[in-house]
Amino acid sequence: MPSAPTYLIADAVAFAYPGREVFAQVTVRVSAGVRLGVVGENGSGKSTLLRVLAGRSAPSKGSVRRVGTLAVVEQEMPVVTEQTVGDLVQESLAEVRRVQHALEAATQAFDHAVGSLDDLSGLLARAEHLQAWDADRRVAEALSRLGAHGDLTRPLATLSVGERYRVRLACRLAERSDLLLLDEPTNHLDDSALAYLTTTLRSWRGGVVVVTHDRELLDDVSTAILDLDPAMDGRPALYGNPGYTAYRFAKDAALRRWQVRYRQERQRAARLAARLDESYEGLSDEWRPPKGSDKNRRATRARLHVKAADRLVERLEAAAVDVPVPPPALDFPDLPALPPGFSGDVSLLEVRGPRLQGQLHLPGTRVAVPASGRLLVTGPNGSGKSTLLRALAGSLPLDGGVRSIAPAARMGVVVQDGAFRQSLSERATGFEECERDARELLGLGLLDPAQVVPVVPLGLLSEEDLDRPLAELSTGQRRRFELARALIAAPHLLILDEPTNHLSIDLVDQLTQALLATSAAVVIATHDRRMRRDFADWPTITLD
Template sequence: MHLAVRDLAVGHPGRPVLRGVTFTAAAGDRVGLVGENGTGKTTLLHAVAGRLEPTAGQVRLVGTLALVEQDLPLVAGMTVGDLVEEALGPVRAAARELDEATAAVDAHQDQGDAERLAVALARAERLGVWDADRRVDEALTRFGAPRDTTRPLASLSVGERYRARLACQVAGRADVLLLDEPTNHLDVGGIDYLTEQVRRWQGAVVVVTHDRRLLDDVMTAIVDLDPSVDGTPTVYGATDYATYRYARDQAWRRWQQRYTAERARRERLAERLDTSYEGLSDEWRPPKGSQKHRRGTRARIHVKAADRLLEQLDANAVEVPPPPVRLVFPDLPASPAATAADSPPLLEARGVHVPGRLDLPGVRVQVPPCGRLLVTGPNGSGKSTLLGVLAGRVPSERGVRSTGPGVRVGLLGQDDEVAHDTTRTGFEAYAAHALRLLEADELDPQHLVPVAGLGLLSEDDLERPLRELSVGQRRRFDLACALLAAPHVLVLDEPTNHLSVALVDDLTEALRATSAAVVVATHDRALRADLADWPNLDLG
């Protein structure tokens, strides 16, 4: 069982997405796919799974394959049990083949039947056909997914649907397992269980992830889809995130140094060429007795030599593509007015109660100017609900929520918190969101953060309809919308979901440095470690 990708290219008419992708994954290999949002990580998984036709190169697969995508399209009437049977299809087929091979041996005692039985038995043992249903039940439990196989998928939340499908595919033991951002909807217990399963996987695993701890814990190689000096992705043998980032930063530094040196050399040659042309021009009106023929010959020789050097340099020049998107975090205000020592909290909530979702009798949550708060707890404990109450998006049936005069709150929800018309371009949708905030008196026109200045999306991306952007790019856009009104309090629910690992690093640094107050709910283990010195409200 193995996977081999050779010089793969995928793209749309007039817009290439991937080119020159080459890597292999054999049994026991665990390959992490990283890169900026929009570089084609999900596209690569779809090409490997046969969902997209490559424009060049090839994919060679030996064995069965399972793909767990970020989104699960709803099919009318589909249940959890349907997911189970779909994932266990190869397991059921292996069990049937084992029964048929056993029956053939019992009936004929033929050498060929004996060989067939040996092959069937080996496959059945590898797939664990005898305890497949137990594995499904265990995975559903450990991932926090519904175990009732009659439950319609339409009745589940986005996170529950994802966890159910992930559990089924993990129990299925495919030869090649493709995972797209598998930790997005998992709590710490679920991530630990996933880590254990991936480490023990007998086949090959390819994972698109922003989770720096997962990269550290399980990967045997990292494929970076960001462009390199030759324009193709880079395979790093590093097995931990810190080593990968060091090697990547060193490669980029050498690239930049070479580019800078060649540009400087080209400028010197251009100056030499200008001087030679000036000499050639002056020659046509020489002073008397200047040996014009000898001077003209020398001038033409100098010009030709400079031209040849420029041609050679252009042929071997390093073309640096646009650098990776870097976050330019805005200078957010600490409070609507000058902060006094005894300033009241910017935001406060007491005794929050949202029926069926959250009940915090006697609990007071205060967010002072420049305050910090880390909210933790397992899935279902009410973290998203609490953040929605704090941001004023979810009403509390009991208790009190209050904000100081003029306090602006920005919210990044976990699942499409901001409703956008996806037929609009990024610029149009950003303007529409600004108008909504203005009408709700949640925006001061004198304090507006332009989307193009954040470094989250390029101007070309912002000119495209939102529906054409990747999941990660739309997540970047939602982050920009949370920053639009220059909030005094920034409320972030799982802020690292769908973002690139490089942007997660930039965002973590910005959250620690900003003057605004910040409230974060996250299962990201690396981010929690980075924010371990913040006050922690554990809802578990």
């Protein structure tokens, strides 16, 4: 049997910004039928690796070799003004069209007497490989199955963030490239779109590399998982079994071995250090002998002690285990339930019959959130989840209906990703932005200084990252920052739109536990299958 073609070989690849290594020693091989999942903490370099594999960034060490066609879906999607849905479709079909035209021209010009059949059959094979005759149908199918906008004249800038992402994903899937590189593709997909993505990837005839925090997707499609969080040897680890569950099991076992080894080495190092102390004590005793003793003997013994002590230092250094700093764990603050002067016998927040021109109309619906209450908002893409959340948060004025909120209630809001960047200065650091927010709230008298939640102990971002310009942070790090920012005012009510998007798997687990336990009221819109199961007993509004 012929072996499956290999489309990508990355050998000992590293990437560094000046003075800052992002990852090193990544070795992967992607052949047809391989679907490599890539995981790791926010900021561990997943998107950077994908760009290096795609040839869009050069590695600082190592080599990347690729053959065949390539399609890439990056994590973010800057909107180019004037670009339409049709432009994206044309971009995806460019190679197919080129081959179709070349084939047509070659067929028409073919001279049956002297023409070379080889040239023609080369083009035919290429068209066959790209399944060129089927390309338009594939695009139409992918657009419709992902619930993406099919109107080709529609400018991308007029679509919602999620709609834009789905159009782009549909186009790239329809290309049927030999190598498909996806960065967090599930962020804006509802259940039926996820099912389509899963089936498409499972039957992909080429190779796939998919960066994702979606545990179910990893279980359903990955044939192996690359974890960029350094293992005990300081390198990223490749887990060769399919699925998330197998990876979790292997990683937990490796972590336990690492902890045991670390404890043993620490104990050994402590014993050696104690002996070293004794040795140096002996040495200093030797240097303070009574006057008149034998100077030669003193000098010889001192040298022996120095040698013994040096040997111990060497052994200590050899035994030291170089353990990378673990990612910080979320330390969710104690949030208050009741605003001052609020008894809690009416709703903390209430919206009745909201109407927002063309986006949402729920006549006769009453959405009420009591103090410490919970509300889950679900529904397919485009059903108006974000609009309802914005109406609840008061950031969109209602065209009809009524909104009321308890006086002095503080809200912490995390809007859908992609929407928050406009309000931030990208050159400012996280610390500066948090300080500005806190000062504003203090100035308005909505918060007193003792209530401000300090940002570093939250464990969402390290002090070093909070001191960097926001533009330098990874997408997930910026999302962590948004969450931190929503918490600093010690809110009585949290409104979170798709909070799992871009966050690492571990943080989503920790956040879920915190949201189950907090005294504050919580309103969440999420498409995340796991999170919906975890909050299954919350009061729910399903939009359609």
